[in-house]
Amino acid sequence: MAFVNENYLKLAAGYLFPEIARRVNAFIAEHPVEGKRVIRCGIGDVTEPLPPASIAAMQRATDELARRETFKGYGPGTGYDFVRKAIADGDFRARGITIDEDEIFLSDGSKGDCGSILEILGQGNRIAITDPVYPVYVDSNVMCGNTGAHRGDGSYEGLVYMPCTPANNFVADVPKQPVDLAYLCFPNNPTGAMIDHERLRAWVDYALKNRTIILYDVAYDSYIRDPSLPRSIYEIDGAKECAIEFHSFSKNGGFTGVRCGYTVLPKSVVGYTKNGQKVPLNPLWTRRWNTRSNGVSYAVQAGAAALYSPEGKAQVKQLIDFYMGNAAILREGCRKIGLRVWGGENAPYVWVETPERMKSWDFFDLMLREANVVITPGAGFGACGEGFFRISSFNSRANVEEVVRRIAALKFAAVKA
Secondary structure (H helix, E strand, O other): OOOOOOOHHHHHOOOHHHHHHHHHHHHHHHHOOOOOOOEEEEOOOOOOOOEEEEHHHHHHHHHHHHOOOOOOOOOOOOOOHHHHHHHHHHHHHHHHHOHHHHHHEOOOOOOOHHHHHHHOOOOOOEEEEEEOHHHHHHHHHOOOOOOOOOOOOEEEOOEEEEOHHHHOOOOOOOOOHHHHHHHHEEOOOOOOOOOHHHHHHHHHHHHHOOOEEEEEEEEOOOHHHOOOOOOOOOOOOOOHHOEEEEEEEOOOOOOOHHHHHHHOOOOOOOEEEOOOOEEEEEEHHHHHHHHHHOOOOOOHHHHHHHHOOHHHHHHHHHHHHHHHHHHHHHHHHHHHOOOOEOOOOOOOOEEOOOHHHHOOOHHHHHHHHHEEEEEEHHHOOOOHOEEEEEEOOOOOOOHHHHHHHHHHHHHHHHOOO
């Protein structure tokens, strides 16, 4: 008989966003013609077309594939040199950070990489997770057998949870005990919080002292408006000894459907065998990619490289400005009606405290039922997310303005009634 990976049986009932989709679809099926049009501000999926520079580059690449003399078959498993160089130059060297091309690994997005990195890390690691947290970090560790049972309160045995609350501005403090792996995400999903150099320095110092590897997700780095804040953990001295950084083109280039991102794994980052031998992780990650993948498609990589052209940079900035304009409208709209609000200043997400101390799933259902607006309940991101909800700025301007009007009406009609 075929045995299953029983770690999957420990997973909570359903991944957050499919559960949201299930509830929304059920509501629409039950109310096909009633009420207002449903506006979705839950999942962080972009809505605007791809940058023209990327479209043109992908079209040119497709034309190359149509001719024998320029046809390309299997590419490098870790990415073509032209796009790795564009990334190294545009995201790092331009900021005074030295990253080599062979420390950059192209993939279909940071979401997969945040879980796949566990394939080259051993069992028995002590893993620290922020709370609230992007669910992929937790679920990936559950699937790999790095946790115990689900406790029923949204947490798992075996993980070290780091509370992120208004008291610490939703930026996790370093753990009081040593851990082996720590997941950090800035700008943060879901809270929109941002870390400064001083607190990031404390994390790097902690990691170097305890031989911790920081798994640093910067999928939203393009949304940082404050130039004094760090765009990369490698701005901190010593981070290249202890940090792996995950990047995405989904939110800056609109590649949610195209799929492309990359991971930076410096050659100076090491893990250890059970007998204490140092092992560089870069060769292991290289071997993993060359064994498990034939890489991202040539046309998609051409589109990603085009984001670093002068035209591409200008077009990405326009996209970021548009979505951050939406975030400002959502943030201010919630503040005007008396809700406590965080985020939306250096991130495309607005994090809001529920009114009247409502449970976050109850408020989700109320918003859907009374306002026909889909938000993300904070409890879906962990126990510390209870009592909050996330609003995504990825939408049309008209929809965002309508959402603010509906929330205002709901605040004083449905909630206060």
